[in-house]
Amino acid sequence: MANLTLPPKPKNSLYKKTKTIIILILVAALYVWTFLSIDIDWARAMERAANNFHRVIPRLFDPDWSAMGDVSDKMFETVLIAFAGSVMAAILSIPLAFLAAKNMMGIFSVIGKWILSAIRAFPDIILAVLFVVAVGPTAFAGVLAIAIGSCGMLGKMFSEIIEQIDMDIVQAMQANGANRIQILFTAVFPQIIPEFLSYAIYRFEVDIRASSILGIVGAGGIGTMISFASSNRNWNEMGMILLAIIIVVSVIDFASAKIRSKIV
Amino acid sequence: MTNPKNSIADKKTIPSIYPTKTKLQVTVIFFVILALYLFSMKKTTEDMVNGLDGALGNMFRVLAKFFPPNFEILKAIWNPMLETIQMAIIATTIAAIITIPLAILSARNVTTFKPLYYITRIFLNLLRTIPDVVLAVVFVGLFGIGIFPGILALIIFSLGILAKLISETIESVDMNPLEAMRASGANTLQMIWYALVPQIAPQFTSLVLYVFEINIRASVILGLVGAGGIGLTLNQQINFYNYPNAMTIIIVIFITVIIIEYISTKLREALL
Amino acid sequence: MIEFKDVNLVYPNGTQGLKNINVKINDGEFVVIVGLSGAGKSTFIRSINRLVTPTSGSLLVDNEDILKFRGKDLRKLRTKTGMIFQNYNLVKRSNVLKNVLAGRLGHTGTLRSIFNLYKKEDVSLAYESLKRVHIDEKIYNRADELSGGQQQRVSIARVLTQQPKYILADEPVASLDPPTSHQVMNYLRKINKEDKITTLVNLHFIDMAMEYADRIIGMRAGEVVFDGPVSEVTEKTFEEIYGRAIREDDLRGGAEQA
Known part of the structure; x- marks a missing residue:
């Protein structure tokens, strides 16, 4: 053993080790806190599950076909909510995106970025709660919730696209003597439109999922039926609803992926 | 003209x-x-x-x-808010563990046995079409009102997202080191541990944190259908038309989400 | 000793990778395999550690037919044959020492390697190997912080740590500039002489082949078209191997700088 030459220990080893240990302790403490204070009545949960299992699970896989008419109506409404909301969001997020793009607004872009992250911090459903109170329990409350909720994410994506454009073309136009509006239309828009569209369509996919649950707070669409079916414990109908959601979401995901691959 | x-x-x-x-x-x-x-x-x-x-x-x-918000209830909503965070922590942790085999099975470059790859892919795609609230409603029906059904719903919901993102990360790794290890006589487990894990570990952690952020938001929604946490409290206040209290809860959720996203973003920046 | 006996390899898409190869490599030789890209050099070298599997014939390594090897035997064969790649094939996010220790994986149990419990001898060996290629001061740097030449030296250290009987180098200098190429070739040559490790190198640079090889094997379209000591090789030999006149880009140059 004596003739072995071992490599020198890494120089920052002590600092690194303390850092790792502190992080490990923090993470461990977080988990200890979580598991110690979490309050789950296992016995009751398991007992209920044993009692309810045959009443819930088999019925989910045996959809109530007689509800198909109502379910398709509401699912169609869900798609409309998502569509109207996405279009509104796409339009709303354009000015917000320019406001948040560093190469367009300089240091003022910070304001735009703050607005966008504030919007993103609101879960869609909270917005739906607010709008249901504001405009009544209708599908339009859902449209507004989707429109506002989506423009947080969409505005952020759009502003990132704007920040990546080739500024040389803008400079070339400035050198031509073009004014700001002309520059916007000839140098900026052509560079960003395909990506914009692609993200807007992608957001429509996300919004379909979002709008299908808004109904549980009264904002229209299939979620309304989820809410009823669950309070009536009508699991056959829930099976039908679930089937409708899975089919519509899959179809729209597939179509959207096809369209997006054509655009970009 | x-x-x-x-x-x-x-x-x-x-x-x-x-x-x-x-x-x-x-x-x-x-x-x-x-x-x-x-x-x-x-x-x-x-x-x-x-x-x-x-x-x-x-x-x-x-x-x-909704205004002015009633801040006197802050003490009372402190606990359900923490409960929401705990739900997200537990659900994210369990999802992160279950996701590993699923992500490997749905990565084209590692799972060369095509039928297995396609079955996992289709399963994950189906999983991702089910809204979190539907999962929560079903689990609440099964286990009764409480956080346990909420945690289950979050696990399944985040599994779909996480496994897809991680399988994409695995598909983008550099396969050359794996070849080198194979050429030096390493077995499959050693190859994964030495050549694959170091390449995906930072992204893995980052994606888990990202899904944790999503789960915090989702667990708010789940409370609305009886799956525990702050959403449950919010739902009660709205049903009683107690809007100033509801506004306080909304503000607390907003601040919590912002703080957690800030910490998570900083951690992810340090990782990559 | 490595012996190819009537070895053929047909890829699933019908391409003939190797055609009737009959070659004997003696212990301690430094063999350079030359040929255009697609001539089968890489297939030839990768047959020896079974990264590709010939479809007929027999391939003897130390008098054992390796074409029948599977599982454990195969891994044992691979621990005996170290390999160096054109793109270094290091784990870029791991540090140099960990990359070099990966050369011991075949000699180390799975559990030991997963918990990084390498034997002291192994760590020491890895360090010695790094010293031999003069890259020991980078021991704790991440692999992606190193230049191409440095990364290739780390991959040589990895192979040294493996303590192989044979070294297979597949276009080790194709991604490097002339001075670094000569440095890497010098290390390979030195290791061959000092440790008596049989070395097979794929190259497409004529001047480098002439400078470093004991013996040259020329390949064209999957066949061995020349096999002999360097002393018998002339420019005409290369023209025959390449099937065309020698051009400027067949030469690496820069020998005097190294």
Whole structure:
């Protein structure tokens, strides 16, 4: 053993080790806190599950076909909510995106970025709660919730696209003597439109999922039926609803992926 | 316009900037989208009692009911808020563990046995179409009201997202080191541990943190259908028309989400 | 000793990778395999550690037919044959020492390697190997912080740590500039002489082949078209191997700089 030459220990080893240990302790403490204070009545949960299992699970896989008419109506409404909301969001997020793009607004872009992250911090459903109170329990409350909720994410994506454009073309136009509006239309828009569209369509996919649950707070669409079916414990109908959601979401995901691959 | 002869001549000699076909396509698509939008707006607003204008005019007056928020209940909502965070922590941790085999099975470059790859892919795609609330409703029906069904719903919901993102990371790794290890006589487990894990570990952690952020938001929603946490409290206050209390809860959720996202973003930046 | 006996390899898409190969490599030789890209050099070398599997014939390594090897035997064969790649094939996010220790994986139990419990001898060996290629001061740097030449030296150290009987180098200098190429070739040559490790190198640079090889094997379209000591090789030999006149880009140059 004596003739072995071992490599020198890494120089920052002590600092690194303390850092790792502190992080490990923090993470461990977080988990200890979580598991110690979490309050789950296992016995009751398991007992209920044993009692309810045959009443819930088999019925989910045996959809109530007689509800198909109502379910398709509401699912169609869900798609409309998502569509109207996405279009509104796409339009709303354009000015917000320019406001948040560093190469367009300089240091003022910070304001735009703050607005966008504030919007993103609101879960869609909270917005739906607010709008249901504001405009009544209708599908339009859902449209507004989707429109506002989506423009947080969409505005952020759009502003990132704007920040990546080739500024040389803008400079070339400035050198031509073009004014700001002309520059916007000839140098900026052509560079960003395909990506914009692609993200807007992608957001429509996300919004379909979002709008299908808004109904549980009264904002229209299939979620309304989820809410009823669950309070009536009508699991056959829930099976039908679930089937409708899975089919519509899959179809729209597939179509959207096809369209997006054509655009970009 | 003063000289019609001239403008006709112009039309013949000067080509239009875009080909006629493109122009036509764009115009048609634009009007189709516009028509669909107007139709959607009509359909979604037709149930409104006072019509669109009445509702929008009313909006700010009604929203004012939420103000000023009642901060006296802060103490009472502290616990459900922590419960929400705990739900997200547990669910994310368990999902992160279960996701590993699923992600490996749905990565094309590692799972060379095609049927297995396709089955996992289809399973994950189906999983991702089920809304978190539906999962929560079903689990609440099974286990009764409480956080346990909420945690289960979050696990399954985040599994779909996480496994997809991580399998994409695995698909983008550099396969050369694996070849080198194979050439030096390493077994499959050693190859994964030495050549694959170091390449995906930072992204893995980062994606888990990202899904944790999503789970915090989702667990708020789940509470609305009885799956525990702050959402449950919010739902009760709304049902009692106690809007100032609801506003306080909304503000607390907002601040919590911002703080957690800030920490998570910083951690992810340090990782990558 | 490595012996190819009537070895053929047909890829699933019908391409003939190797055609009737009959070659004997003696212990301690430094063999350079030359040929255009697609001539089968890489297939030839990768047959020896079974990264590709010939479809007929027999391939003897130390008098054992390796074409029948599977599982454990195969891994044992691979621990005996170290390999160096054109793109270094290091784990870029791991540090140099960990990359070099990966050369011991075949000699180390799975559990030991997963918990990083390498034997002291192994760590020491890895360090010695790094010293031999003069890259020991970078021991705790991440692999992606090193230049191409440095990364290739780390991959040589990895192979040294493996303590192989044979070294297979597949276009080790194709991604490097002339001075670094000569440095890497010098290390390979030195290791061959000092440790008596049989070395097979794929190259497409004529001047480098002439400078470093004991013996040259020329390949064209999957066949061995020349096999002999360097002393018998002339420019005409290369023209025959390549099937065309020698061009400027067949030469690496820069020998005097190294």
